[in-house]
Amino acid sequence: MSEDITDYISASAAQTLYGLFRERLNKTPDSTAYLNYCEKTQQWQTISWSNAAQQIAYWQQALKSEGLLPGDRVALNLKNCPEWVFFDQAALSLGLITVPLYPDDRPDSLAFILQDADVKFLLLQNHHQWNRLKPSLSDEHQLKRVIIKSTDKLTLDAPAMYLDEWLKKDISYPLLDWQTETDQLATIIYTSGTTGKPKGVMLSHYNILSVASASLEHFKIKSNDLFLSFLPLSHTLERTAGYYLPMMTGSKVAFSRGIPQLANDLQQLKPSALIAVPRIFERIYQRVRSNVSSQPWYKRFLFLLTHKIGWCYFLHKQQRRQWSPSFLLMPVLDKLVAKNIQALFGGQLRVAVSGGAAIPHHVAEFFIGMGVNLLQGYGLTETSPVISVNTLSDNKPYSVGQPIPTVKVKIAENSELLVNSPGNMLGYWNNHKATAKTIDAEGWLHTGDQAEIADTGHIFITGRIKDILVLSNGEKVSPADMEMAITSDELFEQALVVGEGKPFLSALIVLNAEQWLLLAQKLKLDAMDKNSLQNKPLQQHVIQQFRRLLHEFPAYAKIRRVNLSLSPWTVENGMLTPTLKIKRSKLIEENQHIIAEFYQD
Structure with missing residues (x-):
């Protein structure tokens, strides 16, 4: 369990993802749940758990009025914002199946997903998304309602209407009870599909809750931590580790205004926890290197010296290198150089997790050498998604860490990594053939990744079987x-x-x-x-x-x-x-x- 957590909610106590919210509301109703930037006031606004509950109640009533039945699929295509959470929780409480979509996905891909999942209800960010999507939809599309979050007030044709017209807030409603079982289907998440059409990964409440809970053993989170959420919530890593996991620990989540404003958001909010993909760290690294290359020689020398000694000092703290007299320079180098790199993340970052792809070794070495606590992890959408992640006390950056508790791994004869986890998906939506190909008769999920497992249990990904x-x-x-x-x-x-x-x-x-x-x-x-x-x-x-x-x-x-x-x-x-x-x-x-x-x- 995560340290310093007095109000931690276990997977067994939550039972379901909506049950997790209800438990959090009961424990800390007045604590801050979310921070969101208001364009009108130009200020970051806080939302307590009780505030969130009232909003979710509005969404519950509005969704009920649509005549949707338990098991119906409802999709959302929003940037990260409180409404993403409100919609998700309201839908789950009614037994609906949420289908998250990527805001930047192509219209033809979105249309395929909506048709394949037989989506009845769609929530969009703005009318531009709807105008782009409509030509790709078949004439017999099954959408009964499309809700547009923006308030542009342009004329909309049925079945589309604006959120402020659809969501009635003139009456206060009580939160609805939930009756969903823990092993029931909660969400269908479509894989990106580097080859062929996307496949819908079916995850249950239990899948996600068990992985979020087990991840806390490696990814130590405190109730006073502040997450900055900028990786799309449609990405399973952000959804599990950046949305449900903080709800378990009672941590705050701030929704970034987007990648263009990310640098400013980091400075203003000073997060202590981040979930990101390698590309974010690569961009920051390249920007730093470009800036340093134009500096005087002595500044370039100090930069390289800090990087080199900092990396060696990290290895020493991990008990993988002997002490060196050069480490005596660290307090000075930290003040002159490393603090400036740490300040790019706000200066208060306690832990950052990189996942979704392999982070280049030189990038990981750079940030760790500069004092950024960067942990590489590994997982798949099909495993909810976390399989393994490094820890602060046993961090081998070239690896993807050790398996989180309850997750079993082994290497097949062809060097493929196989996984048996409570997070293993229920299967692919409407695709029994693909399911049987991915999960064998003994319950082992075939990742498609080649790997090696060290004596310490650390997993090293060596390539993709199909890509060799x-x-x-x-x-x-x-x-x-x-x-x-x-x-x-x-x-x-x-x-x-x-x-x-x-x-x-x-x-x-x-x-x-x-x-x-x-x-x-x-x-x-x-x-x-x-x-x-x-x-x-x-x-x-x-x-x-x-x-x-x-x-x-x-x-x-x-x-x-x-x-x-x-x-x-x-x-x-x-x-x-x-x-x-x-x-x-x-x-x-x-x-x-x-x-x-x-x-x-």
Whole structure:
């Protein structure tokens, strides 16, 4: 259990996700639950648990008036905000199944999810989302009601209407009781789908509660902690660890205004706990490195010295390195350098968890060396999602930590990581074939990830089984590891390594626009001319950089051909999933003519 928690709510006490809210309301009704920024007052407003209860009661009555039946699917496509919680809790209390959607997802993907889940009710952020979605819906779509949160007051056609017209607040209502069973379906979360159509992951109340509770053994949270919520709540990691888990501990959650305002939100709110994906830490790291590179030599020296000694000092505290006299410099270096890095997160950050993808080693080393308590974890939507996470007292940043309590793991003959957990999904919605393929007869869930388990129990992810490239000579390569190494250089924004069945490897590369301008100037190329990207000296320069970045890889894992572009792969153009994972098969399909040219000679 988390330390310093007197009002902790266990999974068994909560029984259901709505039961969790009711228990929290009973224990600490007047405590602050949420902070949300008000555009009108330009202030952060606090919402107590009793305030939240009144709002949830309004939503319960409004949803009841729609004639929805227990088991009906209702979807929401909102940015992180209190209404996300109010809707979710009200729906769960009525036995409805919530289907969270990604605000940045493509209309055709959203339409598929709405149809596949047979969604009856949809909550949207604004009318722009509705206008984008409508053309992708079939004429026989099953939506009975669409509610728009914004108050633009543009004319809406049925079944759409504005939230302030639909949600009646003229009468106070009591909170409804709940009668849902703990093992009943609570939510259907659609996986991002790097290949093929998204699959609906069915999670029960018990799945999520058990994982949130077990995570507290590794991810120590206190009742006075403040979370800053900016990873979309449609992301299972944020929902479990950044929404339900703080409700268990009575911690406060502040909803960020969004990525553009994230830096300001961190400074204003000074959170003590963060849930994030590696990309956030990578962006901050790149910004810091870019800033330092323009500083005088002595500042660059102090920066590198702090990083190096700080990392060694961390290893010493973890009992993995002997004491060194250089550690005596830490108080001074911390004050001169490291505190400035910690201040980027508000200066009060006690713990940060990174999940959803692997964090590059150099990025983890940097932040940890600068005194940021960064813990890497691992999980899948199909496991609710946490499988493992490092701890502050036993943090091996290159690993994804040890399994949380109640989670069992083992390695199959093909090196695949198998998981048996209370968080293992009920199955895929309307897809028995995919369910049987993922969960075997003994209850082990096949993650699709290759891994190794150390004697200490720490899990090291080594690649994706499906993504392993086999060259024509039989040698095997993990493209994801190579891509991570390549994009550790600021010049390379995105990378895709190809070469399945070929004699050598090649790469599709998206260059960082700012770094490209600097490189073009250095090579005396016209940065505005797209043909410059095909310049032979430029391509040779890039391949030389690859050799430097990939020097630790086997000799056969060398890239010999490259295609350079300035057009990023995005969710909008269909090359990234809503969780910003590269759609490898889609990219290869779209660029097959370029890839074919790599191997013509």
